[in-house]
Amino acid sequence: SQTIHQWPATLVQPVGSPLSLECTVEGTSNPNLYWYRQAAGRGLQLLFYSVGIGQISSEVPQNLSASRPQDRQFILSSKKLLLSDSGFYLCAVAKQEGVEQYFGPGTRLTVT
Amino acid sequence: KQEVTQIPAALSVPEGENLVLNCSFTDSAIYNLQWFRQDPGKGLTSLLLIQSSQREQTSGRLNASLDKSSGRSTLYIAASQPGDSATYLCAVVDSNYQLIWGAGTKLIIKP
Numbered sequence: 001s002q003t004i005h006q007w008p009a010t011l012v013q014p015v016g017s018p019l020s021l022e023c024t025v026e027g028t029s030n031p032n033l034y035w036y037r038q039a040a041g042r043g044l045q046l047l048f049y050s051v052g053i054g055q056i057s058s059e060v061p062q063n064l065s066a067s068r069p070q071d072r073q074f075i076l077s078s079k080k081l082l083l084s085d086s087g088f089y090l091c092a093v094a095k096q097e098g099v100e101q102y103f104g105p106g107t108r109l110t111v112t
Numbered sequence: 113k114q115e116v117t118q119i120p121a122a123l124s125v126p127e128g129e130n131l132v133l134n135c136s137f138t139d140s141a142i143y144n145l146q147w148f149r150q151d152p153g154k155g156l157t158s159l160l161l162i163q164s165s166q167r168e169q170t171s172g173r174l175n176a177s178l179d180k181s182s183g184r185s186t187l188y189i190a191a192s193q194p195g196d197s198a199t200y201l202c203a204v205v206d207s208n209y210q211l212i213w214g215a216g217t218k219l220i221i222k223p
Contacts, residue, residue, distance in 0.1 A: 034211075042215065043201070043213040043214060046210060046211065049210075059210075090156065092156075099144075100144075100158055100161045101146070103148075103155045103156040103157075103158075104155055106155045108153065
């Protein structure tokens with residue numbers, strides 16, 4: 001079974017600062033990878049997904065970007081954070097589209 | 113556009129009771145439906161996955177049913193325990209292979 005690592009676990013950043021969140025996966029190869037955001041009191045929102053190295057699909061236009069430099073590494077970035085970027089960021093993995101997704105422990109981001 | 117609704121938003125019951133959480137979706141063209149559990153400040157744990165061709169799945173004290181034609185799923189928890197307290201999320205995989213999420217039901221089991 002796969003293991004999903006996310007870091008950092010928590011992060012407090014000022015408005016306008018850059019962001020880099022990392023997700024790595026063990027125990028599977030060529031997975032589909034996903035970034036979700038959960039804002040306070042709201043459901044999960046799909047931000048990006050990737051079906052392979054260098055292949056990124058964006059679901060929501062915003063100041064965030066994602067990259068997949070290696071098969072089992074998924075990075076979420078921003079050049080300038082906004083207050084509205086605060087939330088709980090979750091990385092997920094699936095063996096292929098449409099099958100069960102498994103989630104990492106998440107990163108709590110607070111933009112001040 | 114697929115929409116997923118979970119009712120109730122919050123539920124508080126005494127320990128030992130059996131309970132049902134509800135999930136409804138607007139488009140019956142789904143590939144599967146998943147129930148997740150989220151503890152405060154933590155990631156999501158997958159509980160049960162029901163394929164579109166299935167009617168129910170069981171794991172221990174949990175039973176999830178799916179009625180695709182009516183756009184409904186229920187999560188039945190038998191003999192509830194304080195450790196079951198968490199937020200329960202329902203999500204469907206739509207025709208674009210994307211997970212569409214409900215807002216969740218916050219469950220509190222009182223000792």
